[in-house]
Amino acid sequence: MKVLVIGANGQVARHTLAKLKEEGHQVVAMIRESAQANEVRNLGADDTVVADLESSFDHAFKEVDAVIFAAGSGGHTGADKTILIDLWGAIKAVDIAERLGVKRFIMLSSMGTVDPDKSERIKHYLVAKKLADDHLIRSSLTYTIVRPGSLTNDAAQKYIKLEEEIQVRDATITREDVAIVLAKVVNLENTFGKTFEILNGKAPIEESLRQL
Template identity: 75%
Template sequence: MRVLVIGANGQVARQTLTKLKEAGHTPVAMLRHAKQETVAKEHGAKETVVADLESNFDHAFNGIEAVIFAAGSGGHTGADKTILVDLWGAIKAIDTAERLGVKRFVMLSSMGTVDPDKSERIRHYLVAKKLADDHLKRSSLDYTIVRPGSLTNEPAKMDIKLEEEIQVRDNTITREDVAIVLAKTVDLHTSYGKTFEILNGDTPIQQALEQL
């Protein structure tokens, strides 16, 4: 599949490019600046496209079969940038996919979006993520929403905990494990219409996804 990775310069997204390539897909990296193209290709992007979520990016969807939305302003940015990228950018990407006939859409979201009021420090970020997720759920797209917990830079552990809502959040998850989940999910039909949280745990990734 030709998979457009939006926000491809991010840490999780770069690793997702690698995992998609290893799985036999054609990763297309959507980047904000041309100077980011070299790094994206080093991580496995077969193609790159320069486009900005804050303007028109229809051209990035040419020939695309699936989208992974991995863009994010981060939990420490101001509310203005969060609204433009995590909320409005995501909504525009969903609407563009729907309008241009790209049916498969995987959203990299965040644990904590079920009830943003529980996290005062990054509440604006979680509210934006929740509203974007809800917009995707109302769309006609074949969606999957992946909500990881706190991220680390350790090598992949290959074992996760996967639940619709994890009640005991006593762990973190590596960025590489998240990337593996995203790459495996993109063409996993049993994940269509599903929203789930992930942390590192005791279940092999493939087994956890097969139980969806």
């Protein structure tokens, strides 16, 4: 399957490029600057497309079968960028996929999005993610929404805890483990139309996904 990764230079997305290749997919990395092309190719991208979520990016969807939205404004930006990237950029991506007939869409979201009112520190971020997720759910796309908890840069453990909403959040999850999940759900039909949260845990990733 030809998979477009939006936000391909992001921390989770960089791992995802390699994991998609391991799953046998053809990978197209959407990047903001052509200077990033060589690096993302070295990470596993077969092709690159330069596009900006704050502008028009319809051309990035040409001849792709699936989309992974892994873009994020980052913790160093303000609420304005959160709205433009995490909310508006995601909504536009969903709408473009629908319009151009790209049926499969995987959204990298965030734990805590079920009820943003429970958070004060990143409430604006969770509201943006929830609205984007809800827009995807209302669309005609075959979606999967993955909501990881707090992220670390440790090596993949390959074991997770997966629930629709995790009540006891006493763990973190590695970015590499999130990437493994994103790559595996692309073709995993029992994850279609599902939204779930993940942390590192005790169950093998593929076993957890197949038990959804």
